[in-house]
Amino acid sequence: MKNNWKITYFKPDRQGVFPAKDSVSFAADLMTDKECGVVLYDHEGKEQRYPFSKEGQRGSLYGLKLEGKGIKAHTYNFFIGDEIITDPYARQIRGLEKWGSGRDQKRLSCGSFLSHNFDWQQDRPLLIPLEDSVIYGLNVRAFTIHKSSGVRHRGTFEGIIEKIPYLKELGITAVELMPCYEYEECMYPEEKPSLFMNMAAEFPENTLSPKKDIVEEVRLNCWGFQKGFYFTPKAAYGFGKFPEISFKTMVRELHKNGIEVMMQFYFPPEIKQLYMLDVVRYWVTEYHIDGIRISGFHIPFRLLAEEPVLKNIKIWCTYLPKEDFSVISNPVFKNFIADNGCFRYDMKRFLKGDEGMLNQALFYQKRNPKEFGVVNYLADYDGFSLYDSVCYERKHNESNGENNRDGSDVNFTWNCGIEGNTRKKAIQELRLKQLKNALSFVFLAQGVPYIFSGDEFGNSRGGNNNCYCQDNETGWIKWKKNQFSRELLSYTKTLIRLRRQHLILHMKEELTAIDTRGYGLPDISYHGVEAWRPDLSYISRMVGIALCGKYDPSGTGDSLYIAYNMHWEPHKMALPKLTKGRKWVKLADTSLLLDDNNKISESECSNGNLVITVKERSIVIYKARQSEVKVERKNTAMPEQI
Numbered sequence: 001m002k003n004n005w006k007i008t009y010f011k012p013d014r015q016g017v018f019p020a021k022d023s024v025s026f027a028a029d030l031m032t033d034k035e036c037g038v039v040l041y042d043h044e045g046k047e048q049r050y051p052f053s054k055e056g057q058r059g060s061l062y063g064l065k066l067e068g069k070g071i072k073a074h075t076y077n078f079f080i081g082d083e084i085i086t087d088p089y090a091r092q093i094r095g096l097e098k099w100g101s102g103r104d105q106k107r108l109s110c111g112s113f114l115s116h117n118f119d120w121q122q123d124r125p126l127l128i129p130l131e132d133s134v135i136y137g138l139n140v141r142a143f144t145i146h147k148s149s150g151v152r153h154r155g156t157f158e159g160i161i162e163k164i165p166y167l168k169e170l171g172i173t174a175v176e177l178m179p180c181y182e183y184e185e186c187m188y189p190e191e192k193p194s195l196f197m198n199m200a201a202e203f204p205e206n207t208l209s210p211k212k213d214i215v216e217e218v219r220l221n222c223w224g225f226q227k228g229f230y231f232t233p234k235a236a237y238g239f240g241k242f243p244e245i246s247f248k249t250m251v252r253e254l255h256k257n258g259i260e261v262m263m264q265f266y267f268p269p270e271i272k273q274l275y276m277l278d279v280v281r282y283w284v285t286e287y288h289i290d291g292i293r294i295s296g297f298h299i300p301f302r303l304l305a306e307e308p309v310l311k312n313i314k315i316w317c318t319y320l321p322k323e324d325f326s327v328i329s330n331p332v333f334k335n336f337i338a339d340n341g342c343f344r345y346d347m348k349r350f351l352k353g354d355e356g357m358l359n360q361a362l363f364y365q366k367r368n369p370k371e372f373g374v375v376n377y378l379a380d381y382d383g384f385s386l387y388d389s390v391c392y393e394r395k396h397n398e399s400n401g402e403n404n405r406d407g408s409d410v411n412f413t414w415n416c417g418i419e420g421n422t423r424k425k426a427i428q429e430l431r432l433k434q435l436k437n438a439l440s441f442v443f444l445a446q447g448v449p450y451i452f453s454g455d456e457f458g459n460s461r462g463g464n465n466n467c468y469c470q471d472n473e474t475g476w477i478k479w480k481k482n483q484f485s486r487e488l489l490s491y492t493k494t495l496i497r498l499r500r501q502h503l504i505l506h507m508k509e510e511l512t513a514i515d516t517r518g519y520g521l522p523d524i525s526y527h528g529v530e531a532w533r534p535d536l537s538y539i540s541r542m543v544g545i546a547l548c549g550k551y552d553p554s555g556t557g558d559s560l561y562i563a564y565n566m567h568w569e570p571h572k573m574a575l576p577k578l579t580k581g582r583k584w585v586k587l588a589d590t591s592l593l594l595d596d597n598n599k600i601s602e603s604e605c606s607n608g609n610l611v612i613t614v615k616e617r618s619i620v621i622y623k624a625r626q627s628e629v630k631v632e633r634k635n636t637a638m639p640e641q642i
Contacts (some may be wrong), residue, residue: 003048005068009056012063013358016089017076019113023067026076036639037521038064040074041109046140049079063372072113086110086229088275091181092244093229098235099141099155100220102186112392118248123288126260127312128173129526130334130373130448131506134496135262136172137380138453140180140237141471142222143177148479153239157250157616165255171457171496174260174291178381179224180247182232183281187219187469213436219401222475223381223468225266225295231277233287251288260290261574267296276432279301284313291315291335302327305336321374329371334508340364340374342448345412347441348389349558351434352414353566353617354407356538361564363439366524368446368510377450380439382466384410386438386455390412392429396463401473407466420463432484433617436491437566440619443495444562446507447584453477456492457485490594498587498621503552511551527561531610541567542614546576547641549624559624559642565614573612575622576642584610584622591618 012027019025030052037051052062065428075094078085079305086093092111105414109443129161144151144159160175167175168586224234236352238246244376267276277300283289292316294304304315312333320328320338328336342365350357379386384395393415393424416430441637442449454477455460461467467475499505504523526534527544534543542565547555561584575584614620623642 003068003070005066005071007050008065008067009053010063010065011056011058012061013058015061017087017091017110017113019072019115022069022071023065024071024113025063025065026078027061028078028085029060029062030078030085032080033545036062037079038066038075039079039084039388040066041076042070042074043556046371053372065556074113075109077109077476088229089231089278090229090296091231093232093235096182096184097235100185102218116242116245118245120248120288123252125288125290126255126313127333128260128290129508130314130337131508132500133174133260133314133448134172134443134499135174135176135375135448135450136167136170136453137176137178137450138477139178139222139381139475140234140245143317143477144477146473146478148481151478156237156239157243157246158239160641161250162251162318163255163329164259165598167254168257169493171493171500172259172451174262174290174314175254176262176264176291176450178236178264179228179266180237180263180350181228181230182234183221183224183228184399185221185224185236187221189217199313211553214572217401219469220471221468222471225468226434227268227271228266230265230275231282231504247287251441254273256260258316261288262291262293262297262316263289264293267294267299269297271296271298273298273300273303275301277307278402280304280313281307281309283308289313293317303619305330311335316375324330325371334371336371337373337448339366340445341444342374342377342381343374344383348412349442350566351378351438351540353541353568355541358543359536359539362526362543362545363537365441366513367446368507370509371517374447375450376442376445376447377452378442378548379455380450380452380464384413384463385452385459385461386435387431388460388463389438390434391415391460393419393461394463395465396420399464400466400469402425407464411465428484431619432487433590437619438618439488439492440588440590443499444505444619444621446505446511449499451492457489474529487593490588491588494588494594502547502558502623503554504530504547504549504557504560507552509537511547519548521548523548525576527574529572529574541565542571542573544573544575546642561622561624563612563614563618563620563622565616565618566597570591570613570615570618572611572613575612577610578624578642582625584624586620587623588621589618590620591615 013030026038035051038047039047039049041047050064052064057583068332086108086475087110090110094111095108141155145155151159175203177558186560207530232249233243235243240246280292294315295318299317301324304310312335314335316337318339320336346357346360350361354490379389384392393413395407397407398408416427418427457480462474463472513522514523515522525546528534545562549559561575565571636641
């Protein structure tokens with residue numbers, strides 16, 4: 001390869017590669033005293049080097065411009081002496097197009113300078129408020145790669161497009177994609193997996209760390225929690241030639257159907273904070289994503305909060321530092337969100353009937369800070385799937401090749417009497433009820449509900465709680481269509497619909513349990529065997545929660561009563577009295593099966609019978625029918641009517 005292109009040196013003010021009509025400008029941050037520059041490759045892989053010069057140096061930034069016809073048909077890298085450097089700002093990577101094929105270091109290069117005039121078709125941000133959001137997490141490959149998914153383009157961005165009707169019917173408002181920027185999925189024997197488990201700060205012992213015993217074979221990192229090429233979509237996730245177009249098309253089509261797109265980013269310790277900001281800003285402006293889930297080290301909370309471009313972008317972090325609460329607070333569009341403390345651990349313990357968990361459960365059920373949102377979930381990509389959390393008490397990670405020493409040893413789960421799969425009808429019925437209870441915890445709590453793909457119909461990972469390297473049926477979503485999965489899916493849809501219909505279930509700010517509006521009753525109240533007298537003792541496992549619909553933004557919403565009984569025995573519970581002409585109507589009961597309309601037959605509870613029996617390990621939801629009768633404030637210490 002020999003070209004007579006014009007070379008011009010310039011002093012850059014930012015890093016990146018900037019193509020023009022017949023020229024390309026290169027700006028690289030290379031802190032070195034060795035010869036460094038640009039290496040170009042033609043279509044045959046032949047290379048030609050163009051050294052940088054002191055003439056084009058500003059600090060550690062070097063600038064070089066090449067002009068001439070045909071230059072944009074080449075790929076490039078940078079070099080320092082004999083070392084080849086892949087541009088961390090590259091917008092396309094060549095050499096990783098085929099999933100699991102590995103790569104040759106010499107041919108890994110930064111791709112085309114050609115720009116694609118993508119038709120966004122007047123796409124606009126959806127700006128769905130946090131309180132109205134329902135987030136659905138997924139791994140792009142695992143979501144549709146199994147043949148049971150029924151899509152043509154399995155394991156790709158296009159496969160997600162084919163599943164839009166399903167996502168829309170489910171009722172979610174956002175998909176959250178596990179890392180789908182470019183990264184090298186092949187892990188070779190001499191390499192140790194760099195993994196990161198998104199665990200709460202309260203449980204640092206559960207955080208994954210590299211292991212010494214690595215099987216002597218190439219394994220695939222299906223999660224992508226490692227240093228990557230952050231400015232380009234993963235080529236193996238695109239069906240067509242250009243993954244950039246595949247990703248943009250997916251975003252556009254999801255937006256058309258009222259579904260936002262969030263992306264997960266993992267940054268290891270060596271990644272600089274300004275670089276993180278550049279990455280996030282680029283994906284928001286170039287690919288129209290609506291939010292990020294960011295994990296790793298040295299997260300630049302203040303930089304993210306102060307960046308004008310990100311003011312209406314949802315930013316989900318594992319935790320938020322208290323010293324930055326005033327900075328991240330956004331009075332116009334609440335956009336920072338964090339995990340709701342130990343919600344998934346404490347609620348799992350409440351689910352299986354542990355003592356001393358009721359007060360914690362009530363705290364997390366109501367928690368909804370003014371400064372930021374909180375995300376509630378019992379299962380994610382890490383740990384047991386929701387189904388496995390009622391089937392396994394011990395991890396079964398033998399197939400990971402680390403002698404079952406990886407993953408968390410503490411799961412707070414109960415197998416309902418038998419470890420693993422069983423045909424016993426009583427165990428299956430108990431597991432179905434427990435799964436409904438778990439989903440109820442998530443969707444009936446204030447804050448933002450999150451479920452991971454497949455949990456809505458009982459997907460299993462066979463007891464593997466760390467399937468980062470399982471590119472097989474263990475890690476893939478199996479689209480079950482049996483009676484068990486249909487029942488669970490119907491109940492999930494019911495919960496999402498109830499949440500959407502009743503604003504009191506997803507308020508913008510935290511409920512106070514105080515009569516702040518002079519109605520004679522608080523926005524949220526607690527009940528037990530007697531109305532207004534909950535048993536909050538250490539051994540209690542049941543409570544009734546009443547939500548006054550008059551406190552919702554419309555001022556005319558229905559009041560709800562939710563009875564939680566996590567004890568292994570049935571209990572009688574009392575509902576608050578209603579004003580004349582109103583009745584409690586049962587909307588859902590986790591101990592009952594749903595009908596074909598995805599809801600149980602409505603049954604009434606008259607004013608003359610305000611005591612109900614809640615079956616063991618069950619949750620029952622009641623609604624108070626609307627009435628024109630006004631509630632008169634009583635001059636008593638304890639209100640009696642809703």
